[in-house]
Amino acid sequence: MTAREDLRQNGADNSRRLGFADQTDPELATELAPGFANLTDELVFGRVWSRPGLALEDRMIATLSALTSKQYLPQLAEFVGAALHIGLDARLIQEVMIHCAMYVGMPTAVNSLAVVRTVLQEKGMPQPVADLYEADLDELLANGQKTMRSLHAERSEGGYAAPDAAARGLYGTAIDYLYGEVWNRPGISHRQRMICSIAAFTATQLETQQRKFFRSATNVGLSRTEILEVIAQTSPYSGFPQAFNALAIAEEILA
Numbered sequence: 480m481t482a483r484e485d486l487r488q489n490g491a492d493n494s495r496r497l498g499f500a501d502q503t504d505p506e507l508a509t510e511l512a513p514g515f516a517n518l519t520d521e522l523v524f525g526r527v528w529s530r531p532g533l534a535l536e537d538r539m540i541a542t543l544s545a546l547t548s549k550q551y552l553p554q555l556a557e558f559v560g561a562a563l564h565i566g567l568d569a570r571l572i573q574e575v576m577i578h579c580a581m582y583v584g585m586p587t588a589v590n591s592l593a594v595v596r597t598v599l600q601e602k603g604m605p606q607p608v609a610d611l612y613e614a615d616l617d618e619l620l621a622n623g624q625k626t627m628r629s630l631h632a633e634r635s636e637g638g639y640a641a642p643d644a645a646a647r648g649l650y651g652t653a654i655d656y657l658y659g660e661v662w663n664r665p666g667i668s669h670r671q672r673m674i675c676s677i678a679a680f681t682a683t684q685l686e687t688q689q690r691k692f693f694r695s696a697t698n699v700g701l702s703r704t705e706i707l708e709v710i711a712q713t714s715p716y717s718g719f720p721q722a723f724n725a726l727a728i729a730e731e732i733l734a
Contacts, residue, residue: 487517490525497524497539498564499557523715533708537674539567540575544678545713547579547591554716555591559598569599570607570666577664578675581657583683609665616655623659630658630669630695669699677709681725682717689725693732703733 480488510516528538539562546555562572572595580588599606614622627635644650662672673696680688696706707729714722 483521486525487520489529490520490523493524493528494520496565497528497561499561527712527715530708530711532704533712535565536567537671537705537709538712539565540571540671540674541678541709541712542716543572543575544579544675545682545716547576547587548583548679548682549717550587550590551716552590552594556594556598559595560602563598563602563604568607568666569595569604570609571671573607574664574667574672575675578661578667578672579679581653581661582676582679582685582688611664614659619655619659621659622663623654623657626658626662627654630662630673630698631691632695632698634691634694670701673699673701674709677706678713681710681713681721684721684724686724686728689728690732693729697733706733 533541539558542558543555543562546558559572563569573592576588576591576595579591580586596606624635662669673692676688676692677696679685680692693706697703701709707726710722710725710729713725
């Protein structure tokens with residue numbers, strides 16, 4: 480077996496581990512172009528998904544976040560199924576979509592949550608339920624300020640959050656509902672939410688937010704290696720140039 484064949488086999492094994500059908504099996508083959516399944520096995524599952532330094536579940540959260548942010552809905556449906564296959568809770572998957580929507584727009588949550596609902600229906604799985612606590616506006620503001628400070632420390636009042644910034648009025652809404660509400664919704668940890676944020680900012684090339692959140696990621700328990708791997712994980716889904724640019728910024732920020 481050649482080195483590429485060995486890599487391809489490893490990729491096929493990883494693909495099956497995620498619950499995907501073997502596209503090189505003649506009875507299952509649905510190739511879009513000659514050799515495309517082999518390319519996917521080698522590049523995506525043999526190389527990227529096999530990289531050390533990040534847990535499988537975290538790689539899946541990063542992937543779901545990139546696909547949600549780019550609104551690649553057919554592929555998102557496939558990976559929602561894969562996420563369920565490896566044991567991710569449906570509520571956690573929903574929260575990935577809601578979290579990313581704060582950065583890429585509420586319509587993305589509507590579209591992506593509809594995908595999750597359809598996948599659960601097709602699998603005969605129940606739709607998630609949750610007992611959500613509803614804070615009043617004063618509590619929402621207090622929770623938002625506390626969460627923002629815990630994430631960003633001394634940088635929480637700088638940039639567009641500064642008192643004299645043009646964005647300050649709108650940023651008040653972000654403090655209430657992004658930091659006070661969404662970051663504190665149950666079903667997903669702050670560490671996992673940070674993975675969503677890093678992947679979303681990489682996929683959509685939001686450099687200002689990358690510079691802020693890459694540094695803040697260490698405050699929720701992500702190591703330098705894990706931050707870099709979250710960025711790398713997005714590369715097959717939102718593009719290698721986007722990942723390279725984000726990695727360069729992360730290297731500078733985390734130095």
